[in-house]
Amino acid sequence: MISIRVHEAAKQLGVTPRTLRFYEEKGLIQPQKAPDNKYRSYSEQDLTRLRWIISLRELGMPLSTIHETISRMNETDIFIRNLDSARAILYEQWVTATKALKALDETISEWQRSRNPGLERLEHAADEMKRTRMIRASWSDQWNYDEMALLHGYDTPLAALQGVLEEDHYYEALIRTVEWLDPVSDELGLELASGSGNLTALIVQTGASLTAVEQSAELLAIVRRRLPAVDAKQGNLLSLPLAAQSFSFIACSFAMHHLDHAQQEVALEEMDRVLLSGGRIAITGLTTINVENAKQQADWFRRNGYSVITESLNSASQLVFASKL
Known part of the structure; x- marks a missing residue:
C-alpha cells in the first residue's frame, strides 16, 4: 500500500x-x-x-x-442531504450577489451619464435586499415536517391538513391543478413545496420534465425514492435554488398558507424570477385558514403583468391561475 x-x-x-x-x-x-x-x-x-x-x-x-x-458517505440519503443544504445556501448567496451587481451596474451607468446621480436608486436596491434578507431569515419549519414525514410517509400532506381538508377534496384539488396547468410532454415544469410527491406524481404522468423543490429533507427523500426521474432539490419558497427564467409552468399546492403576507410576496417574486415569459402558475390553497390569501396573490400577479383567473374548488380550497404576459 x-x-x-x-x-x-x-x-x-x-x-x-x-x-x-x-x-x-x-x-x-x-x-x-x-x-x-x-x-x-x-x-x-x-x-x-x-x-x-x-x-x-x-x-x-x-x-x-x-x-x-x-x-457518512456510505449513507446515500445523508450524503445527498448535506450536499442539498450546501447547494441551497450557495444559490441564495448567488441570487443575492446577482441583485447587488445589478444595482451597482445601474449606479455606475447613472454616474457615467450624469456625473452627479442621486442616491435613490441605490438606496432602494439596498433597502429591498435588506427587506428580502430579513424575511428569508424569518422562515422556520414550525411544523416539523421532517418528523411528520417519518411518521406518515406518503400521507404526510393529508396528516398536515387533517381537520381542515377532506381527503377526497385534497385529491380533487390536485387533479384540478394539473388540468389548469395542462402540461405538455417534455415541457419543463417546477413544483414548489412538493411534500411527499402526490401532485408531483400526477404531473409526471403528463410527460412533463419536472423539478421539485421541498424544504423537508425527509419528504425530499420520499420524493426521490418514489419518483427517481424527478429532479428533486432542497429549498424553500423564499429562496429557490434555481436559475432565472427556466420553467414553463409552476405548481404549488397547500403550502402558501404557511407564509405570512410579506413572506408570500417574496415567494411570488421568486416564482416570477424562475418562470419563463409566457409561462403559467397554479397555486392551490386553503380558504379556511386565510380567506384573503387567494385575493392577495391574484392582486400581486395583476400588478406584475399577469392575467389571472381564480376558481373555488370546494368549501375549503381555491385555485389561483396566473399567466405571465
Missing part, C-alpha cells in the same frame, strides 16, 4: 502542509504517525478523503458539514 509524507501529499493535492495539519486538528483526517518521530504518512484512502474535503471546502461547505458528509 502506498504511503507518502505530508509535504508530498500537500504537493499532490495542491495545498500547503499547514492546510493538511489544520484538517487534522479539526478531526477531518487522521493520518498514520510513525511511533519514533511522529512523522505523518498518508495512504491512498487518506488522499481520496482529502480530495473530498478540499473540493467541498472550495465549493463553500462549512467544515462541520464536511465532517458529517464524508463520515
Whole structure:
C-alpha cells in the first residue's frame, strides 16, 4: 500500500502542509504517525478523503458539514442531504450577489451619464435586499415536517391538513391543478413545496420534465425514492435554488398558507424570477385558514403583468391561475 509524507501529499493535492495539519486538528483526517518521530504518512484512502474535503471546502461547505458528509458517505440519503443544504445556501448567496451587481451596474451607468446621480436608486436596491434578507431569515419549519414525514410517509400532506381538508377534496384539488396547468410532454415544469410527491406524481404522468423543490429533507427523500426521474432539490419558497427564467409552468399546492403576507410576496417574486415569459402558475390553497390569501396573490400577479383567473374548488380550497404576459 502506498504511503507518502505530508509535504508530498500537500504537493499532490495542491495545498500547503499547514492546510493538511489544520484538517487534522479539526478531526477531518487522521493520518498514520510513525511511533519514533511522529512523522505523518498518508495512504491512498487518506488522499481520496482529502480530495473530498478540499473540493467541498472550495465549493463553500462549512467544515462541520464536511465532517458529517464524508463520515457518512456510505449513507446515500445523508450524503445527498448535506450536499442539498450546501447547494441551497450557495444559490441564495448567488441570487443575492446577482441583485447587488445589478444595482451597482445601474449606479455606475447613472454616474457615467450624469456625473452627479442621486442616491435613490441605490438606496432602494439596498433597502429591498435588506427587506428580502430579513424575511428569508424569518422562515422556520414550525411544523416539523421532517418528523411528520417519518411518521406518515406518503400521507404526510393529508396528516398536515387533517381537520381542515377532506381527503377526497385534497385529491380533487390536485387533479384540478394539473388540468389548469395542462402540461405538455417534455415541457419543463417546477413544483414548489412538493411534500411527499402526490401532485408531483400526477404531473409526471403528463410527460412533463419536472423539478421539485421541498424544504423537508425527509419528504425530499420520499420524493426521490418514489419518483427517481424527478429532479428533486432542497429549498424553500423564499429562496429557490434555481436559475432565472427556466420553467414553463409552476405548481404549488397547500403550502402558501404557511407564509405570512410579506413572506408570500417574496415567494411570488421568486416564482416570477424562475418562470419563463409566457409561462403559467397554479397555486392551490386553503380558504379556511386565510380567506384573503387567494385575493392577495391574484392582486400581486395583476400588478406584475399577469392575467389571472381564480376558481373555488370546494368549501375549503381555491385555485389561483396566473399567466405571465
